Amino acid sequence: MTTHPEKPARPGAIDGRTSEFTLFFKVKPGHGKLLRDIFQQRSFDQLSRQVTEQIGTLHDARWVLFDDDTRLMFATSFDGDWDVYIEEFARRIPQIFDDILIHAEDYPGINAPVIKEYIVAHQVTACSYFRAIPDATVRDLRRARAVYEAYDTLVKAYG
Amino acid sequence: MAERTDPSAPQALELADIQGAMLRKRPGPYVGSYLLLRIDTPSDGRRLLAHLLPHVASAARWWDPPGGAWLGVALSHSGLRALGVRQESLDSFPAEFIAGMADRAARLGDTGESSPEHWDAPLGSPDVHLVVAAFAADRAACDSLVETVREALRGLPDVQLLHRLEAAQLPSGRTHLGFVDNIGKPNIEGTGAPRDDRAGAAGPGHYGDPPGAGPAVKAGEFVLGYPDQDGVLATQPLPDALRRNGTYVAFRKLHVRVAEFRRYLKENASSAAEEELLAAKMVGRWRSGAPLVLAPSQDDPVLAADAARNNDFSYREQDPEGRRCPVGSHIRRMNPRDSPGVSVDVLRHCILRRSTTYGPELPEGQLTDDGAARGIVFLFMGTDIRRQFEFVKRQWANDGNFAGLETEQDPLTGNREGARTFTVPLPARARRHQYEQLPRFVVTKGGEYLFLPGIRALHWIAGLDH
Structure with missing residues (x-):
């Protein structure tokens, strides 16, 4: 068998317009503490928020260290195609991901040609996935909120 | 690898x-x-x-x-x-x-x-x-x-x-x-x-050099x-x-329902001029080729014929909200250029297309279908079918989320499985018109x-x- 970067990946589970995407990594022995330090930095949250803003299709994202900090989970919900997401993933989040995954076993580096295969190899599809409002994308929600706020302003001014 | x-x-x-x-x-x-x-x-x-x-x-x-x-x-x-x-x-x-x-x-x-x-x-x-x-x-x-x-x-x-x-x-x-x-x-x-390797090299308001060609x-x-x-x-x-x-x-091979398109224009416009404007809003250009961003209210055949100008526009600078060229129009979906809010790298999803028409022209003014096979043979070329052709088709043509249009689709090529609307932002702030019940104008006959x-x-x- 040959490998190919475009080989279809296992998709995440889908509910309405949104998909889940979950990755599991093994932490390099002794690197759990280094990872915890990264997540506790204030700049990490700021950067994450900035990237979420840029991508515009991420509902949420979480990192979880478990099994005595020997394993790491990344889980997120996003609007649209997995294929597209992984593409943007590999292109837009280099620094954050590089800083974290450097502590994961076998990580090839964000600039490695095999980065996509590496991520795919660590994805596990959810057995069950539910959303309260499956048809609302992040963009829809932002717009709905803007409309509500404008309406509220109007009511306060003229109500 | x-x-x-x-x-x-x-x-x-x-x-x-x-x-x-x-x-x-x-x-x-x-x-x-x-x-x-x-x-x-x-x-x-x-x-x-x-x-x-x-x-x-x-x-x-x-x-x-x-x-x-x-x-x-x-x-x-x-x-x-x-x-x-x-x-x-x-x-x-x-x-x-x-x-x-x-x-x-x-x-x-x-x-x-x-x-x-x-x-x-x-x-x-x-x-x-x-x-x-x-x-x-x-x-x-x-x-x-x-x-x-x-x-x-x-x-x-x-x-x-x-x-x-x-x-x-x-x-x-x-x-x-x-x-x-x-x-x-x-x-x-x-x-x-x-x-030119620099985006907007011809100056602000231009998208690339030659103007409009993009980086x-x-x-x-x-x-x-x-x-x-x-x-x-x-x-x-x-x-x-x-x-x-x-x-x-x-x-x-895409069959085009010309009579259906003409009827839709007629039913949703109150004059010939309005029909032309609706057609232009759907495509993003007047039938002459003059782009709406540069000719927002009426056709400009001189502009259309000028190869140096007929593609020389930037969405970000000249029409960020789509009040001239709707964000849901055909050309803005096929290539959103520098439209604000498009979160992916547009250059990774470029389409190089060659298209040729087949079948006879439906006589001008005819509003009923003559049953003839007619349409377009569309050739997309690129090194990554999934990232280029399939992406553009799926994310930009058959969906509206990238442009904040929910499930609205390309007004020309959409398969109408999403919202069958076409949203046209109007020049006045916060106003828009929504055309409804769009029929299927294009049917895939093979590929x-x-x-x-x-x-x-x-x-x-x-x-x-x-």
Whole structure:
């Protein structure tokens, strides 16, 4: 068998317009503490928020260290195609991901040609996935909120 | 697998080895035939290739072919197999190409009337091995070249001509819906066109240089053997002799419901001028080709005819909210350029398209369908079918989320499985008009994913030992 970067990946589970995407990594022995330090930095949250803003299709994202900090989970919900997401993933989040995954076993580096295969190899599809409002994308929600706020302003001014 | 290269390294394309159909815009008027062939034994298939090769035009020698006509030759995955290409090589192609367009129908929105069980045979069947495009400036030259191909086939009992699809420019020189077409095209580095690597190099308000062409795109996005936008050099398909200077083609036969389109305009407008404005809002250009961003309220034929200006606009600078050219219009979906809020890298999802019309023009003013087969043969070319063609089709044409339009689709090409609306923001702030109950104007009648090899690669296939 040959490998190919475009080989279809296992998709995440889908509910309405949104998909889940979950990755599991093994932490390099002794690197759990280094990872915890990264997540506790204030700049990490700021950067994450900035990237979420840029991508515009991420509902949420979480990192979880478990099994005595020997394993790491990344889980997120996003609007649209997995294929597209992984593409943007590999292109837009280099620094954050590089800083974290450097502590994961076998990580090839964000600039490695095999980065996509590496991520795919660590994805596990959810057995069950539910959303309260499956048809609302992040963009829809932002717009709905803007409309509500404008309406509220109007009511306060003229109500 | 892939290799990374220095992205700043200059690219020199081997134009003499790249098929002309790929890089060069076909001069008009044109007459063409698409021949769909099945290969039953590799030896006869390879002999046919050898007969065709002298007529295959390269991007270096363009529109000066012997006999005034030229060929383009592309192969499906089953065609590569039928020609005796080794298994290791067959396995090295991308999954979507191996699966074929019919298999990707659900993903492409080719559903309902457009689903493969309704396609025109033999499209979508495993029998379409070889697609030969013969083009010329007139019918006589085209027919003469097709006759040369037929002559070769007479001595090759194990190659069958399954279907011949005639394509020709309409007398108007426009599409069936009456639009001047093929104005915008990507600015591919190293192809001999003027280029500039800096976005907006012509100044604020311009999108790239030449104006409107956008930033130069790395040749590897369109031709295998060169670095792409990420500096990645594709290392598949195998071997290099097959891969180099090749590309992929999404070949689509799309039936266009002209009468339906005309009726929709009439029913949703109160005057001829309003009809024209609605048509322009759907496309993003007036039928003349004048872009709405530069001519928002009425057509401007002088602007349309001026190649230096008719594509020279920036959405970000001139129309961020789509009050001139709706964010949901056809051209803004096919290439959102620098539109605010598009969160992906537009240059990674460029479409290089060649389209030709087929079938007779519906007489002007006729509002009832005459039952004739008419439409467009659409060829998308690029090195990554999934990231380019399928992405544009799925994310930008058949969905609206990227533009904050929920499930609204391309007003021309949408399959109407999403919201059947078309939202037109009006010049006054916060006002918009929503057209409803859009019918299906375009029905897919068939399609194939093809590999368009370089000319040396065609020789390599033709000379395979067995």
